[in-house]
Amino acid sequence: MKIGLVLAGGGVKGAAHIGVIKALEENNIKIDAIGGTSIGSIVASLYALGYNPEETLKLFKYFSKNIIKANPKYNLSSIRQSKKIMGYGVLSGENIELVMDECAKYKDKTDINELELPIVIPTVDIIESKKYVFTNNEEEKDYYIKNISIGKAVRASCSYPGVYAPCTYKKHKFVDGGVMDNVPVQEVKDLGVDKIITVKFSSSLNYNPKNVYEVVSKSIDIIFDSREQAAVEASDYLIDLDLSEAAVFNINKIDYCYNIGYINTITNIRKINKALGIKNK
DSSP: OOEEEEEOOOGGGGHHHHHHHHHHHHTTOOOOEEEEOTHHHHHHHHHHHTOOHHHHHHHHHHIIIIISOOOHHHHHHHHHHOSSOTTSEEEOOHHHHHHHHHHHHHTTOOBGGGOSSOEEEEEEETTTTEEEEEEOOSSOOTTEEOSSBHHHHHHHHTOOBEEEOOEEETTEEEEEGGGTOSSOHHHHHTTTOSEEEEEEEEOOTTOOOOSHHHHHHHHHHHHHHHHSHHHHHTOSEEEEEEOTTSOTTOGGGHHHHHHHHHHHHHHTHHHHHHHHTOOOO
């Protein structure tokens, strides 16, 4: 039996993905294929490159503090200073690409098709209004892109509109994959797995946003909730985490998100095993 893992986007909430993977590994649940959108693509790629959860968490923190620069004050000051913000973004996203390429180089990898673990990373071409998927899947589809560096693929999927400029690649202008496919369940299914675990983030209906950034974060959560239902229903087990208090760019919540992901998975490991057809000890 082959198991696929799907990791949704959600800014720093993506640290929860690492906690989930840590808990799955501790319970000998082997991941045979993986897919991730936006921040999920970072965790998915690092996992496919062979980084363990502890290493991934350290790299995630580096991304958040030094690449994502996920500080509302930073973003606000950048908006004030920029004369080219309209239609593009506060940040170029180039550092995401550079650091991911360095992570890949350390593992003697360059392109996504060199990864041994099957992987899918969705993005959206803002010109064509079309979803594309970076993958090492041997099958051929008109929206698959295989000959691309790991860094470029992740950068494209993470190009959050309004924060990062679109990622230019050949004739394309790519933005965050979450615009069309924040939970790439079907794409992971197409990698030939038998069972799928999906990790996503829901919005608490009773959570009261306290500032503009939390309003944006909750609004995005609500939009994703409404669009993700079909994909969620196609999963064999859903890990649905309410991290409403961890706004998309709140880097101070990284450890909190990681711990929630780990604790939720450990607490429900018997249910996960049952959904996957694994006998509980």
